[in-house]
Each structure stands twice: as structure tokens, then as C-alpha cells.
Amino acid sequence: MTGSEIRKKFLQFFKERGHAIIPSASLVPENDPTVLFTTAGMHPLVPYLLGEPHPGGKRLASVQKCVRMQDIDEVGDNRHDTFFEMLGNWSLGDYFKKETIEWSFEFLTGKKWLGIPAEKIYVSVFAGDDDAPKDEESIRIWQELYGRAGIKATVADAKKPDIGSGARIYPYGKEKNWWGPAGETGPCGPDTEMFVDTGQRHDPSFGAACHPACDCGRFIEIWNDVFMEYRKTAQGKFEPLPQKNVDTGLGLERAAMILQKKEDIFSTDLFAPILDWIKKAAKNSDARAERIVADHVRTAVFMLADGVVPTNLDRGYILRRIIRRAVRYGRNLGFKSLELAGLVPVVIELYGDVYPELASQREKILNELKKEEKKFEQTLSRGLREFERLAESSSATEIISGKDAFNLFQSYGFPLEMTAELSRERGRGVDEKEFWKNFEEHQGKSRAAAGVFKGGLADHTAEVTRLHTATHLLHRALKNILGEHVTQKGSNITADRLRFDFSHPQKMTPDQIAEVEAMVNRVIQEDLPVRFEEMTPAEAKSTDAVGYFQDKYAQLGGNLKVYLVGNEQRGYFSKEICGGPHVTHTGELGSFKIVKEEAVAAGIRRIKAVVV
Numbered sequence: 213m214t215g216s217e218i219r220k221k222f223l224q225f226f227k228e229r230g231h232a233i234i235p236s237a238s239l240v241p242e243n244d245p246t247v248l249f250t251t252a253g254m255h256p257l258v259p260y261l262l263g264e265p266h267p268g269g270k271r272l273a274s275v276q277k278c279v280r281m282q283d284i285d286e287v288g289d290n291r292h293d294t295f296f297e298m299l300g301n302w303s304l305g306d307y308f309k310k311e312t313i314e315w316s317f318e319f320l321t322g323k324k325w326l327g328i329p330a331e332k333i334y335v336s337v338f339a340g341d342d343d344a345p346k347d348e349e350s351i352r353i354w355q356e357l358y359g360r361a362g363i364k365a366t367v368a369d370a371k372k373p374d375i376g377s378g379a380r381i382y383p384y385g386k387e388k389n390w391w392g393p394a395g396e397t398g399p400c401g402p403d404t405e406m407f408v409d410t411g412q413r414h415d416p417s418f419g420a421a422c423h424p425a426c427d428c429g430r431f432i433e434i435w436n437d438v439f440m441e442y443r444k445t446a447q448g449k450f451e452p453l454p455q456k457n458v459d460t461g462l463g464l465e466r467a468a469m470i471l472q473k474k475e476d477i478f479s480t481d482l483f484a485p486i487l488d489w490i491k492k493a494a495k496n497s498d499a500r501a502e503r504i505v506a507d508h509v510r511t512a513v514f515m516l517a518d519g520v521v522p523t524n525l526d527r528g529y530i531l532r533r534i535i536r537r538a539v540r541y542g543r544n545l546g547f548k549s550l551e552l553a554g555l556v557p558v559v560i561e562l563y564g565d566v567y568p569e570l571a572s573q574r575e576k577i578l579n580e581l582k583k584e585e586k587k588f589e590q591t592l593s594r595g596l597r598e599f600e601r602l603a604e605s606s607s608a609t610e611i612i613s614g615k616d617a618f619n620l621f622q623s624y625g626f627p628l629e630m631t632a633e634l635s636r637e638r639g640r641g642v643d644e645k646e647f648w649k650n651f652e653e654h655q656g657k658s659r660a661a662a663g664v665f666k667g668g669l670a671d672h673t674a675e676v677t678r679l680h681t682a683t684h685l686l687h688r689a690l691k692n693i694l695g696e697h698v699t700q701k702g703s704n705i706t707a708d709r710l711r712f713d714f715s716h717p718q719k720m721t722p723d724q725i726a727e728v729e730a731m732v733n734r735v736i737q738e739d740l741p742v743r744f745e746e747m748t749p750a751e752a753k754s755t756d757a758v759g760y761f762q763d764k765y766a767q768l769g770g771n772l773k774v775y776l777v778g779n780e781q782r783g784y785f786s787k788e789i790c791g792g793p794h795v796t797h798t799g800e801l802g803s804f805k806i807v808k809e810e811a812v813a814a815g816i817r818r819i820k821a822v823v824v
């Protein structure tokens with residue numbers, strides 16, 4: 213079964229069960245300040261999981277492109293990658309555990325669907341702790357389903373999980389079977405995960421006994437059903453949620469690996485043409501390097517197609533790191549300068565029909581990739597010399613200081629990870645903590661850029677909500693002062709500041725900046741009401757509301773929320789399609805200040821602003 217057939221079957225299965233199929237959102241989250249990239253299918257749905265009505269209804273399904281960086285060091289083994297596609301289904305306060313688990317099992321094992329033999333499937337459930345009880349309900353549902361398939365499903369001892377016990381259902385604690393918000397508070401709950409037994413022999417270096425969550429590679433985690441039934445309060449208590457949601461995620465690459473009976477994801481049809489190209493072009497063979505190059509170039513192509521460009525900050529830094537790492541491993545394989553760009557058409561050919569943005573951005577992807585490789589080359593050899601000098605000057609017990617590592621980054625474009633890898637190869641370490649101290653001092657940035665970002669829900673604190681409303685006011689003020697050509701290209705909010713990217717050909721003058729600031733502050737002083745109306749996409753369009761989601765959701769035919777600032781008598785200051793939340797009066801914002809205006813790409817400006 214090809215990757216493309218798996219995608220189709222999944223969407224068909226859930227469509228037949230009353231789900232609206234929603235398109236993949238961008239890899240760049242539009243309204244979630246807690247993450248740099250979309251890391252799960254649930255990300256674009258955060259406002260709806262928090263209770264906003266979704267225009268598609270209460271049952272949704274999607275194939276979502278995702279990026280996760282936390283496993284970057286693992287890429288090269290049989291199952292880790294940095295870009296992946298997640299097949300997901302959601303219930304927004306509609307069905308709960310019974311239907312979710314039954315459907316997961318039916319889709320995995322049904323002859324018409326994936327047809328994986330039930331006896332190869334093992335599951336995990338939440339074991340219970342002081343905050344929430346053991347998930348007995350999921351256990352009962354699984355036992356019933358296994359029973360129907362003629363399999364007696366016993367529950368493993370949570371303290372001593374061992375596949376040798378013959379158990380099917382494995383209880384684990386929060387570290388494995390709980391999905392919660394990246395922030396401190398918000399909706400969360402137990403999950404149940406499905407694993408496929410590959411039949412490989414257990415590797416005892418991972419522990420004496422094998423069990424589904426063992427990392428030795430025998431069991432492949434394929435699907436995760438999350439039951440969002442609690443809310444974690446600021447006091448650290450877990451309260452039952454009034455609206456219970458379901459959020460599931462099935463990894464496409466892993467499903468393909470199992471169904472195509474491959475030992476690794478790189479041999480599936482989702483990767484094979486990329487690997488074939490690499491093997492043919494390479495002078496040397498090295499399986500790990502080949503996989504790293506394949507994974508990283510694929511990820512870079514998708515990031516570039518979604519408008520990320522290599523820089524030294526945030527997302528741009530991650531992309532830079534990915535490209536430079538691909539180039540470096542490419543060199544180990546004997547690739548010449550700019551040869552890697554030859555992979556771009558291979559990736560586009562492979563994914564272009566599902567993700568048309570790849571083909572439409574072809575030129576840009578190629579140019580940016582080549583430009584970044586050139587930049588890297590210019591400093592690589594000088595940087596390597598500098599690194600060797602540093603490595604030789606310290607004795608074998610010493611580590612490269614954070615300051616030196618930062619200097620390599622700042623002057624020679626060496627991502628920290630590259631310095632760390634080169635050091636490891638020479639039996640040394642790097643003071644990473646000190647590197648980040650230097651990094652933050654110089655960039656005023658957070659560790660987020662290091663790839664320390666988990667999936668999870670945004671918590672809508674008061675600060676974030678105020679900045680969310682301030683973003684609408686800024687957007688409108690920019691249009692009023694610079695012209696209607698201004699359109700939103702990106703938005704990111706943390707508790708401390710808003711960041712807004714928009715199209716505009718020149719740098720803003722100091723006068724324009726002052727005017728925009730003054731206009732937003734006037735609206736704040738007038739203490740205008742902020743409320744929303746639900747409208748059909750056609751109605752929203754006729755009110756001239758601005759908004760990102762318009763095109764995407766129009767096809768679903770459901771209602772949209774339009775946030776209105778001001779009142780009808782005097783005319784609304786701003787109308788914008790958005791999931792919210794927002795303050796109720798502009799006076800709550802205090803005072804608005806633009807702290808920075810800069811270029812992010814040709815024709816795209818970025819404003820950072822605060823409310824105090």
C-alpha cells in the first residue's frame with residue numbers, strides 16, 4: 213500500500229463516519245505562540261479544542277505536515293525524521309473513548325483499510341496517579357475489541373512491563389501516556405497508544421525486558437489517541453473539562469513502513485526516490501549520512517515552501533541548521549558544491565500532488581537552498597580551521613567553552629549542534645549552557661530556537677490575549693497608514709511581545725511608525741468594545757473583514773467568527789476573521805509601543821511590539 217493510498221483511505225474512513233476533511237495548515241503556526249513549527253495535527257485546531265465552534269463541525273480529520281526537532285539526533289535510525297505527516301481525527305465535544313478506540317482498531321486491522329493483523333498490535337494506557345485515575349474505561353474497550361478478534365487481552369503489571377508476560381495492554385505513567393499543554397495550564401488528558409510488533413529481536417542494551425514503549429525498535433508506535441478530559445489549573449489541580457475532546461495522530465511514514473514491510477521509513481515509497489538519488493550521486497556510502505541528508509533536505513524544502521528563510525533567529529535558525537547539517541553530511545558522502553540542490557525536484561515530484569505549494573515555490577526553494585549553501589561554504593573551511601585550533605588547544609579532559617562555541621556560531625555560522633558533533637567526534641564536549649547564555653545575551657532570544665519546543669496547547673494568558681487584540685489593531689492601523697496592500701504574512705505572540713509580518717515594499721519611516729503607534733493608542737484610549745459575530749464565509753467577505761482563514765475555511769461552508777472592534781454607529785475600526793480569544797474592551801491593553809521594525813525577506817517587514 214503506497215503512502216498516497218494510506219492518506220486516501222484514512223480520509224475516506226473518517227469521512228464515512230461524519231468527519232469534515234480539513235486541509236493541512238502551514239508548517240508555520242498562524243496563531244500559536246508556544247511553538248515555532250506545527251508539530252501535530254492538533255496545532256491549527258487549538259482555538260477549537262478550547263471551545264470555539266469550528267466551521268467544519270464537531271468531527272474533523274486531516275493530513276497535516278509537521279516538523280519536530282527534538283529527535284534530530286535520532287535521525288539515521290530506522291524510524292525518526294524531522295518532517296512527517298500526521299493523519300488525525302478530532303471530536304470537539306462529540307464522540308469520546310468508545311468510538312475513538314473502536315475506529316482506530318477498525319482502521320488499523322480492517323481488511324478494507326490497513327489490514328494489520330490484530331495479533332501484531334499492542335496498546336498502552338494511562339496507569340493512574342494522584343492527579344487522575346487509571347484509564348479503566350479504555351482498558352475495557354480494548355479488551356472487548358481484542359476479544360472480538362479472538363485475542364485474550366490481559367493487562368501488564370505497570371511496575372514490571374514485560375512482553376514475555378503475554379500481556380496486550382500496558383499501563384504507563386504520565387511520562388508516556390499523558391498529553392498536555394506546552395504551557396503550565398490548559399486542557400490535557402490520558403492517551404492510549406498503539407504499537408506494532410515488528411518481530412525484531414529485543415536489544416538488551418535498552419533494558420532486560422522488552423515492552424511496547426521500549427526504545428529498542430522492536431515495537432513501532434503508530435497511533436496516539438488523546439482524551440482531553442481535564443484542565444490543569446494554575447494551582448496545579450486537574451479539573452474535569454465540560455467539553456471533552458478527542459485528538460488523535462497516526463504517523464504516515466511509520467504506517468507506510470509497516471504496510472510496505474520495510475525495516476525503516478527510508479525504504480518506503482515516501483522516501484525511496486530521495487534515497488535512490490542520493491545513493492546514485494554519492495561517492496561514498498554511509499547509511500546514516502544518506503538518511504540524514506534525505507530527511508533534512510525534505511524538511512528544508514517543506515519549510516522553504518511555507519515561507520521560512522534561513523536566518524540566525526527562531527525558525528530561520530532551525531532551517532539554517534537543517535540545511536547546513538545536510539550540506540555537511542553531504543560532504544561526507546562526497547557531494548560537490550551545490551549538488552544537493554539536485555534533490556529539490558525529486559522531493560517536489562514525490563510530494564507535489566499533495567502539497568501544491570512545493571511546485572509553486574520551486575524557484576524560491578532552489579535559490580534559497582543554494583544561497584545558504586554558498587554562505588556556509590564561505591565560512592566552513594575557515595571555521596573548521598578555527599575549530600581545530602580550539603580543539604587542539606584544550607587538553608583531552610577539557611570541553612569547548614560556550615564562549616568559543618558562540619564565537620564559532622557568530623563568526624563562522626557553525627550551529628551549536630555542529631560544534632557539538634565535531635567535538636564529540638574528538639571525544640570532547642561543549643558547554644551548551646554557556647553557549648545559550650551568550651546566544652540569549654546577543655540575540656535577546658529564548659531557547660526556543662534551540663528546538664526546545666513541544667507539542668501542546670497554547671495557554672491563553674491575559675498577556676497573550678491582550679497582544680492578540682493589539683495585533684488586530686496594528687494590522688488595521690498599518691493598512692490605514694501604509695495602504696490596503698498591507699497583508700498579514702505571519703503572526704507570533706509570546707507573553708512578552710507580539711510579532712507581526714506583513715507585506716510592504718520599503719522600510720517604514722520613523723514618522724510612519726509614530727503614526728501607527730499613535731493610531732493604535734487612540735483606539736485603546738477610546739476604550740472601544742471588542743466582540744465577535746458568527747457569519748458564513750460569504751457574509752464575512754461582504755463585510756470586508758480581513759483574515760487568514762477565509763479561503764481555507766470557505767470550502768467547508770460552516771460559520772466563521774469575525775472579531776469587531778468599535779461600534780456600528782461610528783463604524784468599526786477593525787474587522788478580522790479569527791478564532792480569538794480577545795479582550796472585551798480596548799482599554800484593557802494599556803499602552804502600545806513598537807519596539808522594532810525590520811525586514812525579514814524581500815517585500816516583507818516585521819514589527820515587534822509590546823503593550824505595557
Ligand code: SER
Nearest residue numbers: 252254436459460461
Ligand atoms: N497530539 C497528539 C500527538 O501528537 C495526538 O495527535 O501525538
